[in-house]
Amino acid sequence: MSGAALRFNGIGKEFPGVKALAQISFEARPHSVHALMGENGAGKSTLLKILGGAYIPSSGTVQIGAQIMAFKCAADSIASGVAVIHQELHLVPEMSVAENLFLGHLPTRFGVVNRGLLRKQALACLKGLADEIDPDEKLGRLSL
Numbered sequence: 001m002s003g004a005a006l007r008f009n010g011i012g013k014e015f016p017g018v019k020a021l022a023q024i025s026f027e028a029r030p031h032s033v034h035a036l037m038g039e040n041g042a043g044k045s046t047l048l049k050i051l052g053g054a055y056i057p058s059s060g061t062v063q064i065g066a067q068i069m070a071f072k073c074a075a076d077s078i079a080s081g082v083a084v085i086h087q088e089l090h091l092v093p094e095m096s097v098a099e100n101l102f103l104g105h106l107p108t109r110f111g112v113v114n115r116g117l118l119r120k121q122a123l124a125c126l127k128g129l130a131d132e133i134d135p136d137e138k139l140g141r142l143s144l
Helices: 044-051 074-079 097-101 115-126
Strands: 006-015 018-028 059-064 067-069
Touching (some): 097 115
Antiparallel strands (some): 006 018, 006 059, 059 067
């Protein structure tokens, strides 16, 4: 099948004593929307962690466009344009809204966080979504 934006081909993942995924194949075409659903323990998170570079598959391949990808870490997948948003909220209440938005990807200049660029990028993310939220406010001071 040609024209897939993303393809899992025979993905398997084994942990000591546990076969988490076996022969998972799936493809998504460009500009399509999909939902990954299943019971707890069905392997949804494991499959997405493979896509996001957190896990290396025991078997099979991940293909993006025409290229087979072999992500060794999350930074590899991000560098390839893949971002996985996990369902669990991992936030740092002591940090600002802006810092939480870009957690792990803070803009830097000469190894120091570029606060001006961080604020500008955060305002762009919040525009139209949550205009009343100050990106400099500590996250822990806000209501859910």
